[in-house]
Amino acid sequence: VGCDGGHNPLATAANALTDGRKIADEASATTAGGLPNRAAMGEAEVDELASAISGFGFENEQQLNSALSDFGITNDTYFDELEPFSSVDWNEEMWRDMAIPTAPVNYEFSANNPFQNADNPAAVAADLFNQGLLDQAILAYEAEVTRNPLNSDAWRWLGTAHAENDNDKIAINCLLKSLEADPENIEALLDVGVSYTNELIQVEALNYLKQWLHHHPEYVTIVSEEENRVEPVDALNMMMAKVTRMFMRAADMTPHDPDLHTVLGVLYNLSREFGKAEHHFSIAVQLDPASHSLWNKLGATQANSGRDNGSKDAVYAYRKALELKPNYVRAWVNMGISYANQGKYHTAAK
Numbered sequence: 004v005g006c007d008g009g010h011n012p013l014a015t016a017a018n019a020l021t022d023g024r025k026i027a028d029e030a031s032a033t034t035a036g037g038l039p040n041r042a043a044m045g046e047a048e049v050d051e052l053a054s055a056i057s058g059f060g061f062e063n064e065q066q067l068n069s070a071l072s073d074f075g076i077t078n079d080t081y082f083d084e085l086e087p088f089s090s091v092d093w094n095e096e097m098w099r100d101m102a103i104p105t106a107p108v109n110y111e112f113s114a115n116n117p118f119q120n121a122d123n124p125a126a127v128a129a130d131l132f133n134q135g136l137l138d139q140a141i142l143a144y145e146a147e148v149t150r151n152p153l154n155s156d157a158w159r160w161l162g163t164a165h166a167e168n169d170n171d172k173i174a175i176n177c178l179l180k181s182l183e184a185d186p187e188n189i190e191a192l193l194d195v196g197v198s199y200t201n202e203l204i205q206v207e208a209l210n211y212l213k214q215w216l217h218h219h220p221e222y223v224t225i226v227s228e229e230e231n232r233v234e235p236v237d238a239l240n241m242m243m244a245k246v247t248r249m250f251m252r253a254a255d256m257t258p259h260d261p262d263l264h265t266v267l268g269v270l271y272n273l274s275r276e277f278g279k280a281e282h283h284f285s286i287a288v289q290l291d292p293a294s295h296s297l298w299n300k301l302g303a304t305q306a307n308s309g310r311d312n313g314s315k316d317a318v319y320a321y322r323k324a325l326e327l328k329p330n331y332v333r334a335w336v337n338m339g340i341s342y343a344n345q346g347k348y349h350t351a352a353k
Contacts, residue, residue, distance in 0.1 A: 006272040006280070006300050007166070007201045007333055103172055103202050107179040110148075118146040125157055132160065135330030137168045148180075155185035163194060167296075169333050171198045187218050193262065200269045205239060208273060209246045212266055222253045243274055261290040261297070268300060277308040288323075298324035299334045306341050314341040 128143030144161035162177030178195035192215035199208035271280035302320030321338035
């Protein structure tokens, strides 16, 4: 979900249902009522749908059904198969399992870490990360922060590794740990803002992106001037407009800073203005073509755009990301989703 995933939650829910129904039909595995069979859908589709429901915080399936009607899914019976996810038990259990931290919590370290006694686990971790060996890099970064719990950069890189391993929930906690050790770590401020965006937690995303601007030596005056503006209502849409305006001013001041265009792409993803988001991510990859993460964000935005060729264009961007980092989990997952959206299920399965 968000700017690093292939779809926004509502589109993901719609696609999970419709794709699941197609897969079930092809496999002759529909239930008597023609409903998508969860076994035929596969765990990925069900997991994406559950994430979409919980990520948007709907209280019941009627609310979700109303929202999904925008995507052409209006048959209430589709949700009969999803009863475990829409019950009271689901609300309690799923939220507990998927709750996103807004303050640092205890990190669950891996047992029997092979890098615990390494001479320089941070250096080992950086080398493993650059090779795309994320699971091992995570272990090495864990060894470093165990030894040096106030190493803000190590916590940030641990969060980055989890994010690239498609786990924003743990990534956010690591980034909050990084900021707990150094509240002015501007790289961590930017990264946590993006991770909150991926989880569609808008207020936290906007706050951390604004803090990044505030702590950046070149742009601090922009925040001060904007904070003095009188807004009629400090609602979410006003907050979104204010933060976007700040970054537009910063981009006017420094048009060749890829970070600014990255944040603008993130912000326009939050406001679902995918054309503008694609524009700024396109500028960002021109300015920093060696960034696998930016190519992935561009592809995810194109996939979200709703354009006829959006998923096709996204595949090109994902391929660019994978040329730069062949083991990039997020890009592989997103490319599979884009192929599925084009009806190329066998290619997607690869």
